[in-house]
Amino acid sequence: MSSFHGFLPTGVMLFHSSPVIWKTHVAVWRAWRTLMTSLPSSAFRTSSGFCGSSDPSEEASSVSADKAPHTPVMLKEVLHYLDIQPAQVVLDMTFGGGGHTRAILKTAPKVTVLALDRDPTAFSLAQHLAKEHPGRVKPLLGRFSELETLLSNVNIKPGSIDAILLDAGCSSMQMDQAERGFSLSKDGPLDMRMDGERYPDMPCAADVVNTLDQQALASILTAYGEERHARKIASAIVEARRVSPITRTQQLAAVVAGAFPAFVLYARKDRLQRPAHVATKTFQALRIFVNDELNELHAGLNVAQAALKPGGRLCVITFHSLEDRLVKRFLRGEDLSNLDQYHFSPKKQGSRKERVVDEERDCKSACWFPVRRKVITPGKNDVLENPRGRSAKLRIALRC
Secondary structure: OOHHHHHOOHHHHOOOOOOOOOOOHHHHHHHHHHHHHHOOOHHHHHHHOOOOOOOHHHHHHHOOOOOOOOOOOOHHHHHHHHOOOOOOEEEEOOOOOOHHHHHHHHHOOOOEEEEEEOOHHHHHHHHHHHHHOOOOEEEEEOOHHHHHHHHHHOOOOOOOEEEEEEEOOOOHHHHHOHHHOOOOOOOOEOOOOOOOOOOOOOOOHHHHHHHOOHHHHHHHHHHHHOOOOHHHHHHHHHHHHHHOOOOEHHHHHHHHHOOOOHHHOOOEEOOOOOEEOOOHHHHHHHHHHHHOHHHHHHHHHHHHHHHEEEEEEEEEEEOOHHHHHHHHHHHOOOOOOOOOOOOOOOOOOOOHHHHHHHHHHOOOOOOEEEOOOOOEOOOHHHHHHOHHHOOOEEEEEEEO
């Protein structure tokens, strides 16, 4: 078996007992198996320029430690619903640029923030902030799936945390650094790994697009990007890589764009009704697949459930429908380990009576009580001020 076996997503390693998020799970399983057994060595990939490499300390130094490098999403709403009191312990599960953590520290005296991030660059920023606030910030480096061990290592017992913020997805800091390979608009190596420095042998986005067959690529784009033209895009990728490996972000964007007529390139619209590039969903799908984001989100929600005190508050910010459906169904107590292969598809709208019953069921979880039934989205002014947060959704629940 390839040395990449240790980086199989949680749902793949435990495929029979915990198929958490695979929408087309058989095809995605085959995609991972193919990827793990056919990848060249890490040295070959690095020398070939497939994946970028960077020093997290250098990246951290390029981002001011005195100022958050992005505007925190729905900051007022988060602080309101977390309702932080003096001397409480708060877990920020996605430190990122530290915007939310900084605001939490100012909210009440003697608050302690456990600052988690899987990205070594964000961890370095958290370490800087810890020096500014001695004893009040505890930086933690790791994934959601590693959090239980990390909390134990700093003597945080289950059921002892007062409030948790989980901000899912990719940070603005990662998007702004072209060398990380997340950005569609900035050219860089086709990487997309959030913690590639920690796991240099972990497959990157270039490995995916240059190794997997057309069917596997289409399955990924369908499952994680909800891309209607997945087959067409996958075919274009396979044809392009026969000529030359796809190793750059804008190279991939051009390949996807080439699969459509010119007038379709920016035919899609975002929430601000601005033109959105036709490759946007392709980039989303690859990023989610490479970083195993949905399995990690599910693991994070489970840890949050165990870590919170009774009456503790959980705020979860998501940025696309797959994440939001997972959070919504987790908070209402659905068993996400035994659902069928389409359990993250949007549910069909039933009659008014059925919708009322469905809403009432949201309040009957044995572990969670929803503070609000309806999801919270950014206001118009917030979206204008921070366009990247336009698709954000906030859900809040109390631990029963």
